[in-house]
Amino acid sequence: MTSVIRVAVAGAAGRMGQTVCAAVEGADDMELTGRADPALGTTVADVVGDADVLVDFTQPDQALDNARAAAAAGVHVVIGTSGFDADALSELSGANVLFCPNFAIGAVLMMQFAAEASKHMARAEIIELHHDGKLDAPSGTAKRTAELMQGEPPIHSVRLPGLVAHQEVILGDVGQTLTIRHDSINRESFMPGVLLAIRKVGSLDRSPVVGLEHLL
Numbered sequence: 001m002t003s004v005i006r007v008a009v010a011g012a013a014g015r016m017g018q019t020v021c022a023a024v025e026g027a028d029d030m031e032l033t034g035r036a037d038p039a040l041g042t043t044v045a046d047v048v049g050d051a052d053v054l055v056d057f058t059q060p061d062q063a064l065d066n067a068r069a070a071a072a073a074g075v076h077v078v079i080g081t082s083g084f085d086a087d088a089l090s091e092l093s094g095a096n097v098l099f100c101p102n103f104a105i106g107a108v109l110m111m112q113f114a115a116e117a118s119k120h121m122a123r124a125e126i127i128e129l130h131h132d133g134k135l136d137a138p139s140g141t142a143k144r145t146a147e148l149m150q151g152e153p154p155i156h157s158v159r160l161p162g163l164v165a166h167q168e169v170i171l172g173d174v175g176q177t178l179t180i181r182h183d184s185i186n187r188e189s190f191m192p193g194v195l196l197a198i199r200k201v202g203s204l205d206r207s208p209v210v211g212l213e214h215l216l
């Protein structure tokens with residue numbers, strides 16, 4: 001990989017994709033070389049030839065095929081799309097794959113605190129709240145949080161206009177509750193994590209890797 005990382009974005013016309021394109025354009029060590037999106041008349045196949053890394057923020061039924069196409073072309077893949085079968089990523093070869101259900105550092109910490117707390121308190125439930133344009137439920141973050149916690153915490157999903165991405169983990173025990181809450185109040189909250197993932201995906205010592213916590 002050259003010193004400037006060439007980055008293509010799949011889902012470039014979407015809410016997250018537009019924010020990622022702007023963040024990549026603002027990073028001194030990166031060059032935005034392609035925007036793939038049916039809304040722009042471009043496909044992943046059109047953009048992988050000029051890229052070192054493909055970032056995917058598309059939709060659940062597209063992410064795996066996009067990752068497969070990029071990896072087959074030797075292009076590393078950073079996936080933010082949620083709601084697809086992440087187990088299938090282990091079939092991909094040719095380049096590294098990094099899937100992060102949540103790129104916000106505060107959300108990663110929330111998951112770690114919730115995992116720790118679940119060892120000490122009797123029960124827990126997860127409430128995840130997102131904007132009403134989100135296609136999948138429960139969220140990838142909520143599913144990942146539940147996987148990391150002891151017991152099998154139920155997940156409740158709320159979809160409303162006005163929300164961005166929020167999650168509460170409520171733990172209960174005799175005479176007390178503990179609430180751990182994270183709020184992404186805008187999409188810029190994800191960008192430091194996305195840029196870190198782009199910088200690190202090429203040097204992972206294994207693939208696929210799931211979770212931003214492995215890069216911190």
Ligand SMILES: NC(=O)c1ccc[n+]([C@@H]2O[C@H](COP(=O)([O-])OP(=O)(O)OC[C@H]3O[C@@H](n4cnc5c(N)ncnc54)[C@H](O)[C@@H]3O)[C@@H](O)[C@H]2O)c1
Pocket residue numbers: 010011012013014015016017036037038039043044057058059060062066079080081082083100101102103104134135165190
């Ligand atoms: N990991 C995280 O931290 C994080 C944060 C926010 C959102 N997300 C996830 O990111 C995904 C995108 O969210 P969004 O709000 O930007 O959605 P969005 O609907 O605004 O954008 C998705 C874009 O993908 C495009 N697209 C569809 N199929 C495509 C394909 N085959 N190739 C290229 N582009 C394609 C669509 O035309 C659209 O412009 C969702 O799965 C969401 O849950 C993840």
